[in-house]
């Protein structure tokens with residue numbers, strides 16, 4: 007891995023840290039990335055499915071997941087984990103990600119992870135070949151490709167520091183603040199940086215100076231390196247070794263800050279946990295001296311660092327190692343942006359012609375298109391183009407349930423309302439309002455419970471016992487007038503369709519074994535039309551490749567009853583128009599059809 011990040015790198019962001027994520031997306035937009043650098047957010051306590059962010063003046067939806075496992079499964083291409091968990095959870099989040107696998111880089115922002123845990127975590131990552139940036143860091147950047155969260159600061163600062171496109175320097179610091187300072191110095195005295203990492207200020211960080219410098223040595227974009235060390239630790243000596251034994255050949259400019267420490271009594275610790283010298287060779291002075299002796303460019307003081315950078319850079323320009331860097335065109339972030347109130351993912355009326363899930367209406371509406379109402383449903387309800395057998399099944403269902411005579415609950419209600427002088431829509435709504443767990447609306451329930459029983463390998467007897475315990479009649483079983491002796495032809499029709507066109511019908515096969523048991527108790531306890539539809543829809547979705555979670559979601563959101571709602575609306579409207587055509591007077595129920603049992607109310 008010679009480059010830490012590329013323009014295709016995508017990350018999973020652990021924690022819904024909106025400001026930091028927005029900064030990343032603003033950067034992406036400015037530099038003209040094709041895909042947003044954040045592919046997913048892990049937000050364990052959120053019930054939302056996505057978070058909206060600006061991408062230029064537009065908004066995009068970044069999916070939210072409850073766990074890293076889910077996020078990684080849904081976005082396998084995202085190979086960077088930005089671990090923004092607190093110091094209490096950062097260890098667990100990192101260890102879990104290492105277990106899941108598929109991450110090349112993990113950045114840990116938390117400061118103060120217990121040192122014992124940090125060491126275990128860093129070693130586990132090293133063993134797995136994963137680069138850890140941090141803990142206690144603002145991250146890293148590959149200018150013009152990928153930027154972690156807040157590194158580099160605001161967009162204006164980024165452009166001023168030439169962090170919007172790749173330069174020639176590889177920069178490694180401990181501190182994030184000094185990283186920004188250094189990138190600014192490099193932009194003024196040279197042509198910016200190709201890759202930069204703030205490795206973090208804790209005593210035990212994952213990737214150390216040498217890891218990053220060795221990678222930069224093999225990164226062809228990096229022509230020279232700047233290392234900003236700190237008092238404390240001996241990591242700089244590993245760099246000296248690599249320079250001496252030839253593993254690093256590119257020029258290095260280095261400075262170890264903290265030379266002031268010698269003016270204090272021993273053991274003084276600077277801002278970072280790791281910034282404290284425990285031995286003479288850990289002092290900034292000793293390290294600067296050793297680095298200079300090894301041929302590393304060490305300035306006389308921090309104030310001379312810009313001059314040294316300029317000198318090395320100009321020498322590399324002069325000998326042709328570094329060429330001219332073209333300035334890319336940047337896309338400015340609009341000054342004012344307005345968040346959208348509504349989201350629509352199914353249709354669009356902004357163009358010349360409105361579309362259903364990307365298909366112009368004219369491409370599905372007329373008979374010559376070969377598309378039917380089943381295709382329209384598959385586009386607008388499921389945002390997919392279902393195969394013919396599935397769209398024909400949807401149409402078969404809707405046609406099958408369009409009406410069942412005037413006596414059924416809903417039609418009766420619609421007729422009574424129409425006769426009370428109400429409009430088509432009012433009468434239709436009263437009919438629709440009867441659709442529920444007993445009438446026409448048992449489809450979702452049937453799918454839910456039969457699927458549950460089948461998923462849990464319940465025998466029909468166990469399933470019946472389970473439902474009895476729940477205290478609800480089995481949705482999809484039973485009919486007022488249909489029975490074994492008076493079979494429901496609609497059910498037979500749907501079963502025949504499935505036998506001829508479905509690849510498999512495992513849930514229907516199971517439901518029929520349940521029906522055998524229920525009808526042995528009472529012959530009207532057949533698998534009814536609602537049950538058959540719900541169960542076959544699950545078989546259809548499974549055959550179409552939907553996951554169990556997706557199917558459960560369809561069931562939970564009431565998708566299945568919707569087939570009955572649309573189908574039966576045709577019949578209800580028929581009955582309402584019938585009433586209007588016949589100019590029927592207001593209906594009053596015959597009193598002799600009502601059992602009056604009214605007692606005088608007792609005084610309390």
Ligand code: ACO
Nearest residue numbers: 443444445446448479480481482483484485486534535536
């Ligand atoms: N599961 C278990 N037992 C049932 C079921 C059922 N789905 N349905 C009826 N029973 C039992 C009753 O508890 C009753 O038991 P009991 O005699 O021991 O007291 C017995 O069977 C007789 O019930 P009935 O009163 O004859 O059934 P009824 O005709 O009143 O009910 C109904 C018909 C409402 C459809 C009922 O079977 C039911 O609630 N089914 C589940 C809901 C359903 O699937 N509805 C959609 C029907 S199709 C459509 O509307 C398009």
Ligand code: LMR
Nearest residue numbers: 409410414415446486535
């Ligand atoms: C229907 O489709 O409306 C019927 O199955 C219900 C009924 O009561 O006949």
